[in-house]
Every structure is written in C-alpha cells, then in structure tokens.
Amino acid sequence: MNNNYLDCLALFGVGGAHPGGLPLTKRILSKEEIDETKSILDAGCGTGQTSAYISKKYQCHVTSLDCNKMMLDKARKRYLSLQLPIEVKHGSTENLPFDKGLFDFILSESVISFTDVSLTLPEFNRVLKPNGVLLAIEMVQEKPTTEGERTTLINFYGVPQLLTESEWCNLFKKFGFKHVHVEEDMQPIDEMDLELGADFALSEDIDGKYFEILEKHEQLTEDYKEVLGFRIFRCCK
Template sequence: MVSVENKRVEDMNYFELLAWLGIGSSHPGGFPATKLNLETVQIKSESYVLDAGCGSGLTACHLAKTTGCQIIGIDISPQMIEKATQRAKKEGVSHLIEFRVADVAHLPFAENSFDWVIAESITVFLDKVQVYKEFYRVLKPEGQVADLEMALLHELPAPLKPQLAECFGPSTNPLSFEEWCHSITEAGFQNVEIKNPQPLKNNGNLIASELKKDWILIKDLADKVSKQPGLIPRLQKNVSFTRRTQGYFGFGLIYGRKPTPPAPPVSPRLGFKRWLLNLIHAKQAK
C-alpha cells in the first residue's frame, strides 16, 4: 500500500488530502463555527470528552485551553494523530489530552465512559445510525453529543451528485436537518435538535482558508506546493464546486442526550400478616 506521503495529490482521496495537509477545521463554517458551537453547548471543566475524528487537534486543544477538561481525541489517520500530538505539546495542553488512532464507527472504549462526544464533519461520510449508536454506547447516562455536519437545504440536482462525490469522496451523503434528527433519534438519543443552523455561504475554499489561519499548517505549505504542483488545481476544483452549489447546503450542530435508563421495578415489601398467609398457603398446597 502506498503511503499518503508518497502519493500524488491528484490520487489522494479527500481524507488523505486533509491528513497530508494536516487540516483540522475543513468543516462547514470553519473554526469560527467550532468556537460558536462550543460556546453554545458549554462543556464544563469536570467533563470527560471524546473528540471523534479530531483531525490535527485544533478543536481539542482549544477546548482544553478554554475549559481545562480532560479529552481523548481519535482519528483514523496516523498522520493526523501525529500532528495533533505535536499541537498539544506546542500549546501546553498535552496533560489534558490523549490522542490515539481509532475508528469512530468502532470505538475502542467501554460503555458509559464519556460525558460528551463532539464531532465535526465526519458522520456525513459514514453510516449515520451506526456512528450515533457507537456515540450512544460510550456516553454515560445523561451524556451529550454535539456533531457539526453539512446538511441539504434543497435536493441536489442529479448532474451535481457525481461532482460532489468527485470532490469529497463517493461516501459523502449530507442529509436534510430533518433526516439528521431522525438518524440520531433512531440511535436512541433524546432532546434532539439542530443548534446554530446556518446556510453555507461566503465560505469559499474551506481548505485554503484554514491553511492561512493555522500556524502548524502554513509553515510547510510552500514546500508541499513545490513538491506537489497538482495541489493548487485540486483545491481550485473544490472551491469551484462549493461556490456553484453553496445555495443547496447548510450546516448545523446535531445535538442529542442519552437518557438515564429506567430503574428496575421494586417489589412491594410484604407486611408480616401477608407473609404469614403466603407461608400458610404454600404449606397447604404441598
């Protein structure tokens, strides 16, 4: 198998491209949407958080710095985990965050482990209900999920669907807000809602905009461009598609809460008289 570092950029899939660039906020709305959503959900310092699909660790490090909570960040890409670990050390929060390689659809954690699961633009590429069931499994009772995802505001015309797959991968499947809510509800979550829904507009090339803002990425960007001249045309194709279709898409934070399981029924306590009568009836029946 050819490693990402040895592939031509034209041959990389979307996830490989992000891993190679080290981008952690290529989701709709970029890092401003991340900060708005974290301010909305108000994660506490005592919370134990799973960042599912953590990318290069930008969100996890920001959350650790602003709340002081304990976080585990996972990503399927070893390159991303390496960059995330580097970021946490550089930003002085490695004592609060553990990063490890793992698959969000098959989480290596016990049931009832986390207070929060956060995710950003990962579920759109996967089996929604399966992923949400995994989130449900590892959350504690009353635990909460907050998942920033792209949504369809209008049905995408058939000719544009192959272009969506070409730019972002064949598994890309944004749902309507109603369908997103149905998927997370089907997994067992309650109090489901879409927080901070917005149309996708004026976002341009999310990859390029994040490259400009993130110090850990910009330092070796020139070297990447010189080694991979196909990078610029690849990014231009993505931004062209986004600009032509942005009226069809929006994004929002899919939110849900894992309920506390109902308590088992308590058998009524028998009074002495009832206990004695039951004992007599039992002896008579023998």
C-alpha cells in the same frame, strides 16, 4: 477507504476543517456547562485545533480520535508544543476503542458525513454517559439536485450519501438520540476571527494533484452554495 479530499486536508494540515471554523466551535461550546470535571471526545479531531482549544479553555479531560495517522501526528505535535495533556487515540468512529458510558460530550465537527452513519451513531450513543451530549456540525443538502450533481458531490467528497436536515434528525433518533435540537448558524462570519482561527501544518513535497483538489473544493463550494449547507445538531439520549 481512500478519500482524496480527506488526504488533501491531512497533507495541508488544515486546522478547523469544518464550516464556521474555530469561531463557530467556540460559540457552540460556550452554551454548554463544561468544567474541569467533564470528559470530552473530539471524534475525527483532524489536526486537533478544537481539542487544543477545549483543553486550554476548560482544563477538562480531552480525548482526540481520528482514523488518519497523518492527522493524528500533526495533532500530537500541536499538543506537545502547547504542553497540553490530551489523550490521543487512533481509531474509527465506526468501532470506538472505548468502554461504554465514558464521555460527557462528544464533539464531531464535519466527520459523521464521511462515515457509515449506521455504525458511527450507535457507537457515539454507546460511549456517551446516560446524560451525555453529542454536538455535531454536519453538511446538509438544502435543495433537491439532479442525479448528476449528487454524484459529483458524493464522489468528490467521498461521502456515502448527502442528507437533508430531516434525514439527519431521523437517523439520530433511529440510533438512540431521543432529543435532537437543530440550529442553523445565522451569525455573520467575522472574517478577522476566521483568519485568526485558520492554521495549516503542511507536509513536505505535496503532489500537484492535491493543489488541484483544493481548487476543485473552492470551485464546488461556490457552484453549490445554494445546495450545500450545514447544521449544528445537539443530541441527547
């Protein structure tokens, strides 16, 4: 499916393209027991900022998967320049190219929303070990909207739907995750930390329309700041 917003992120090579960026990723991971024996899937890795961080910090086996080839090329370049032994796979979360029960953790940062949840969640469940953990940062609808507002957001981001926190929880449970813990990130964002985490890998000759898409994203984020939030979901089988 064509998605102008995701194409835009790929062309600008936006690293840490999820709410909270790398600082939030670090906080989430620091609460988990991760050592070099663990196997982690960064599902929808984008340009690989998170995978690189995990590989460097924990020296465990990291697999980066994305369906966008431009994103993966940029991720590969990052890993090569940092000499990190990260496995890179092109594929969809809706039909994962892995055997069952492979991963201790799946990290999915602002990805499931863009996919068919009824395909992605059973796939995540299948490739996780029996005691594996899914960590997902996802967009949530905080307040009711008009039909017109919903359509604007759904069309702009190219997502199949907007879900509330409880709708997400029900879906995780429906697709086999028995324990779902939800967190709202209440920590103030450290601007300095966020700046350090920001990184871009720009493609050459980016069409003007993609600059407009970035501006529109900024505008929508401001206009809908009461409506769109995010949560951290920690899901176990």
